[in-house]
Amino acid sequence: MAVLPNKHDLSILILLSLLLLTDARLNLDHSDFKAFSTIQKDLGISGQRSSSSTPCNTPGVFCERRLSPNSTFVLKITRIIFKSQRLTGLLSPAIGRLSELKELSLTSNQLVDQLPAQIVNCKKLEILELGNNEFSGEVPSELSSLVRLRVLDLSSNEFSGNLSFLKHFPNLENLSLANNLFTGKVPKSRRSFRNLQFFDFSGNSFLEGPVPVISKGESSRPQYPNRYILKENLTSTRSRNTSQSRSSNLAPAPGPSSPAAHKPKRRAQGSLPGGSLDFLPGL
Numbered sequence: 001m002a003v004l005p006n007k008h009d010l011s012i013l014i015l016l017s018l019l020l021l022t023d024a025r026l027n028l029d030h031s032d033f034k035a036f037s038t039i040q041k042d043l044g045i046s047g048q049r050s051s052s053s054t055p056c057n058t059p060g061v062f063c064e065r066r067l068s069p070n071s072t073f074v075l076k077i078t079r080i081i082f083k084s085q086r087l088t089g090l091l092s093p094a095i096g097r098l099s100e101l102k103e104l105s106l107t108s109n110q111l112v113d114q115l116p117a118q119i120v121n122c123k124k125l126e127i128l129e130l131g132n133n134e135f136s137g138e139v140p141s142e143l144s145s146l147v148r149l150r151v152l153d154l155s156s157n158e159f160s161g162n163l164s165f166l167k168h169f170p171n172l173e174n175l176s177l178a179n180n181l182f183t184g185k186v187p188k189s190r191r192s193f194r195n196l197q198f199f200d201f202s203g204n205s206f207l208e209g210p211v212p213v214i215s216k217g218e219s220s221r222p223q224y225p226n227r228y229i230l231k232e233n234l235t236s237t238r239s240r241n242t243s244q245s246r247s248s249n250l251a252p253a254p255g256p257s258s259p260a261a262h263k264p265k266r267r268a269q270g271s272l273p274g275g276s277l278d279f280l281p282g283l
Contacts, residue, residue, distance in 0.1 A: 026075045027075065028063060029074040029076050032077045034094075034097075036055045039092045041092075043092075045087065045089075055077065060080065060085075062081075076100035078103070080101070080105070081103065081105040082109070083105055086109065087109040088109070089111060091111060091116055091130075092116065093118040097121070099122070101122045101125055103125070104127070106129065107129045107130065107153065108133075111134060114135065115159075127149075130157065131154065135157040135158065137159065137161075139161065141164045142165070143165040144165055147170055149172055150171050150173045151172075151174045152175050153174070154180065157180055159177075159182060161182065162185075163182060163184060163187055164187070166186070167192065168192045169192060172196055173196060173197050173198070177201055181204070
């Protein structure tokens with residue numbers, strides 16, 4: 001004999017059905033619709049390439065329900081994920097009009113031009129991944145106003161200028177600026193990156209200045225995050241490898257008690273050939 005669902009279960013099912021029907025009938029916010037149309041065109045996504053005339057049904061575009069100023073519900077674009085799509089355009093300044101955007105992932109394309117300054121208007125942005133493109137120019141100095149950022153990946157582009165945009169990212173967990181054209185000095189912003197777990201500055205030439213000295217009572221946290229990659233001078237690396245290969249032919253490696261045995265360990269903690277780390281996140 002079949003067991004009939006109780007009234008409580010039926011009520012939940014009815015409520016969920018109503019919510020799904022409501023979302024299905026909601027329209028995309030007009031401002032978001034106009035902004036995305038411009039963004040899509042500038043990225044190089046033609047009308048034929050887009051599988052749907054409704055942005056929220058486009059693969060890689062995610063929308064969520066939000067309450068509009070006139071107290072009605074509308075759909076707002078919250079995530080744009082176009083990875084490895086062979087896009088050859090640019091990122092439009094219209095991106096700043098997507099007020100509810102939480103993720104913008106455009107990695108592994110062929111996008112060019114600058115990161116538009118209007119990106120700082122996306123105050124709810126948590127993930128910004130632009131790695132492996134052909135972006136150039138300076139990063140907007142006010143990027144640090146995006147305090148919700150957890151992931152910032154600008155690696156493998158042609159970004160240049162200094163790192164003045166690294167000011168205050170209290171929620172940042174993953175930072176990659178590798179393989180760009182950045183110059184200058186890493187800012188002394190130890191206390192502004194408390195949640196950083198990974199950072200990669202390799203492939204640049206900006207690491208300058210001494211490593212800051214931290215007193216034992218200043219913090220109980222480790223001096224370095226779980227994983228980090230630092231820039232190394234290629235000339236120094238080659239000469240070090242050459243000298244190591246020569247020494248291996250002349251004499252055995254020093255024993256554990258030898259002071260030389262501790263040098264690789266100190267280097268792993270921030271000592272760099274031809275430069276030093278001036279940035280200690282996670283403190």
